[in-house]
Amino acid sequence: MKALVWHGTTDIRCDSVPDPQIEHPRDAIIKVTSCAICGSDLHLYDHFMPGMKSGDIMGHETMGEVVEVGSETKGKLKVGDRVVIPFTIICGECDQCKRGNFSVCERTNRNGHIAAKAFGHATAGLFGYTHLTGGYAGGQAEYLRVPFADATHIKVPDGIPDEKLLFLSDIFPTGWQAAVQCDIQPDDTVAIWGAGPVGQMAIRSAILLGAKQVVAIDRIPERLAMAEAGGAITINFDEESVIERLNELTNGKGPEKCIDSVGMEAHAAGTVDAMYDRVKQATMMETDRPHVLREMAYVCRPAGTLSVPGVYGGLLDKIPFGAIMNKGLTIRTGQTHVNRWTDDLLRRIEEGQIDPSFVITHTVGLEEGPEMYKIFRDKQDGCVKVVLKP
Amino acid sequence: MRYETERTRRRGHADTATDTLARGLGIFSIALGIMEVAAPRTLARALGMKGQEGLIAGYGLREIATGIGILASKDPTPWIWGRVAGDALDLATLATALEGKNPKKENVGIAMAAVAGVTALDVYCAQTLSRESPHPLPPMQDYSDRTGFPRGVEQSRGAASDFEVPRDFRAPEAMRPYTQPDLPQRPMPSM
Ligand SMILES: NC(=O)c1ccc[n+]([C@@H]2O[C@H](COP(=O)([O-])OP(=O)(O)OC[C@H]3O[C@@H](n4cnc5c(N)ncnc54)[C@H](O)[C@@H]3O)[C@@H](O)[C@H]2O)c1
Ligand SMILES: [Zn+2]
Ligand SMILES: [Zn+2]
Numbered sequence: 059m060k061a062l063v064w065h066g067t068t069d070i071r072c073d074s075v076p077d078p079q080i081e082h083p084r085d086a087i088i089k090v091t092s093c094a095i096c097g098s099d100l101h102l103y104d105h106f107m108p109g110m111k112s113g114d115i116m117g118h119e120t121m122g123e124v125v126e127v128g129s130e131t132k133g134k135l136k137v138g139d140r141v142v143i144p145f146t147i148i149c150g151e152c153d154q155c156k157r158g159n160f161s162v163c164e165r166t167n168r169n170g171h172i173a174a175k176a177f178g179h180a181t182a183g184l185f186g187y188t189h190l191t192g193g194y195a196g197g198q199a200e201y202l203r204v205p206f207a208d209a210t211h212i213k214v215p216d217g218i219p220d221e222k223l224l225f226l227s228d229i230f231p232t233g234w235q236a237a238v239q240c241d242i243q244p245d246d247t248v249a250i251w252g253a254g255p256v257g258q259m260a261i262r263s264a265i266l267l268g269a270k271q272v273v274a275i276d277r278i279p280e281r282l283a284m285a286e287a288g289g290a291i292t293i294n295f296d297e298e299s300v301i302e303r304l305n306e307l308t309n310g311k312g313p314e315k316c317i318d319s320v321g322m323e324a325h326a327a328g329t330v331d332a333m334y335d336r337v338k339q340a341t342m343m344e345t346d347r348p349h350v351l352r353e354m355a356y357v358c359r360p361a362g363t364l365s366v367p368g369v370y371g372g373l374l375d376k377i378p379f380g381a382i383m384n385k386g387l388t389i390r391t392g393q394t395h396v397n398r399w400t401d402d403l404l405r406r407i408e409e410g411q412i413d414p415s416f417v418i419t420h421t422v423g424l425e426e427g428p429e430m431y432k433i434f435r436d437k438q439d440g441c442v443k444v445v446l447k448p
Numbered sequence: 449m450r451y452e453t454e455r456t457r458r459r460g461h462a463d464t465a466t467d468t469l470a471r472g473l474g475i476f477s478i479a480l481g482i483m484e485v486a487a488p489r490t491l492a493r494a495l496g497m498k499g500q501e502g503l504i505a506g507y508g509l510r511e512i513a514t515g516i517g518i519l520a521s522k523d524p525t526p527w528i529w530g531r532v533a534g535d536a537l538d539l540a541t542l543a544t545a546l547e548g549k550n551p552k553k554e555n556v557g558i559a560m561a562a563v564a565g566v567t568a569l570d571v572y573c574a575q576t577l578s579r580e581s582p583h584p585l586p587p588m589q590d591y592s593d594r595t596g597f598p599r600g601v602e603q604s605r606g607a608a609s610d611f612e613v614p615r616d617f618r619a620p621e622a623m624r625p626y627t628q629p630d631l632p633q634r635p636m637p638s639m
Contacts, residue, residue, distance in 0.1 A: 157616075158614070238611075238613055238614075238617050239617055241613050241617060241618050241619040244606075258596070262596045262597070262604075263608075265597075265601065265604055265605055266604060266605075266606070266607050266608035266611075267606070267608050267609070267611065268605060268606030268608070268609050279588075280588055280589050280590075280591050281591075283590070283591045283592050284591040284594050286592070287591060287592050287593060287594045287595045287596075287601075288594075288595055288596050288597070288601065289595070289597075289601040289604070289605070296522075363619060388619060390617070402611065406608065410598045410599065411597075411598075411599075411604065411607050411608065412596055412597060412598075412604070413596060413597075413598050414596065416594040416595065416596035417594070417596070419589070419591075439588070440588040440589035440591075442591075
């Protein structure tokens with residue numbers, strides 16, 4: 059089959075690879091009808107996340123049709139089912155899964171011992187996302203093997219196009235959880251850094267959850283335009299001071315809730331801390347660029363919340379923990395517990411409360427995938443979200 | 449397909465090639481500057497300019513400053529023009545070494561040819577950049593209708609207020625001090 063394969067830094071190719079096969083009775087194989095490129099994939103493309111090996115298949119936002127099932131999926135899944143595959147692989151039975159903390163499932167990461175060395179404890183297995191999270195083949199391919207398939211799926215009805223359902227795999231629940239982590243109150247201002255796909259979903263979620271004011275921060279004009287279309291006030295951080303504007307919009311008190319949907323590759327043209335991060339990152343003394351976290355900690359209203367869906371990989375420097383501690387801020391973060399939210403979100407899509415397909419700007423075949431990685435990363439051609447059709 | 453980047457678009461021009469050239473010149477400036485600062489004596493000897501080590505090191509500092517300016521500024525245009533001026537100064541200085549009976553005249557000639565070549569690039573780059581409008585381009589695609597809300601934004605505000613934030617995601621009661629009594633309140637779910 060054809061698949062997008064990681065070969066090294068900024069080297070992803072559309073290769074022919076062996077078809078996946080059932081390896082365990084709980085497995086299923088799906089024929090992929092749509093998959094997408096995620097901002098998280100860019101951290102692998104740019105090789106900021108460690109733990110990739112040449113030959114790894116990319117992709118964790120995937121949907122399709124079940125074409126083969128293992129013997130232990132009986133009753134849960136059958137050939138012909140239409141499914142969206144969550145990016146977090148879950149067993150559905152461990153202590154964490156039972157609590158709904160699916161992204162820290164205790165059983166699905168077959169390289170748990172490595173993850174435990176890096177993070178203290180293992181986290182869940184993820185599709186197409188480094189050997190720290192199990193090294194499972196991803197879904198930017200014609201077929202995908204789904205381990206623990208009896209639990210790791212979201213059944214979706216026929217009659218709704220892929221485009222409306224695909225993002226249940228990741229970015230819609232991710233934006234939603236980012237907003238839920240804020241426990242939004244009716245008079246809250248929610249400031250959202252990053253108007254990429256995750257930020258866009260967070261904006262829609264914050265509006266649906268009834269925030270008084272939603273503010274989006276980015277520098278890409280068309281992403282800001284899309285944020286505004288969704289009901290956000292926008293700040294272009296290249297043109298104005300984020301801190302000043304946010305204080306202005308909140309009578310000098312700062313936003314109650316701050317969401318980081320940027321992550322470890324934050325931009326900060328010209329500021330001193332940005333230069334510092336670049337140098338330290340280049341000399342491998344720091345792995346991430348936490349400019350957004352610093353800004354959030356500084357501007358957030360005392361007793362407010364920092365919600366961090368943006369991905370970080372390792373060690374962060376110069377975090378103003380004094381501000382966090384003395385202002386009594388709450389930090390909530392994590393890979394998304396996708397299946398915890400998807401039943402509810404599927405219903406909201408079916409009812410017409412939201413249509414997540416608004417974010418798609420490019421739809422291409424798998425062969426054009428490698429080029430689209432670059433265009434998406436460089437925000438060329440108005441690109442916000444890429445859907446691939448194998 | 450228009451291949452623009454955030455940088456080029458912000459400068460009002462969809463021309464990545466010139467942008468890359470400008471950055472290349474910036475890196476070149478720094479590299480040359482470091483060489484002049486680190487080894488002024490070697491250079492002075494090679495060009496038969498003994499006694500001018502201080503001047504060469506000074507030029508090196510100028511190159512480094514210009515290079516940083518090009519790489520760090522939002523708009524490299526004035527810095528590239530700065531390079532053009534610097535090139536003229538370099539050529540004038542080198543020309544003085546052609547006078548008299550300098551045994552290294554040949555080296556000086558080679559150096560002048562090299563500087564002239566880079567000068568041509570600098571002038572081309574500075575002129576192209578100067579032709580760009582100082583205004584950012586408008587957004588490339590119009591996404592102003594992409595609300596994501598089939599019923600429109602206003603209808604959708606608070607549409608999911610039936611959602612109850614799970615207990616483990618709720619902020620502690622004491623840290624919800626903002627809801628002022630005179631504002632319309634959503635009933636708080638009991639803890
Ligand atoms: N927690 C999860 O489960 C989860 C799931 C999906 C994605 N993510 C993470 O969310 C983040 C965003 O994903 P995406 O798909 O939207 O990616 P993206 O790269 O398209 O979006 C990031 C956006 O942030 C903007 N940005 C950069 N620096 C900024 C700054 N200083 N201030 C404000 N905005 C800035 C960029 O211009 C860009 O538009 C990534 O880190 C991704 O890994 C997390
Ligand atoms: Zn993702
Ligand atoms: Zn589990």
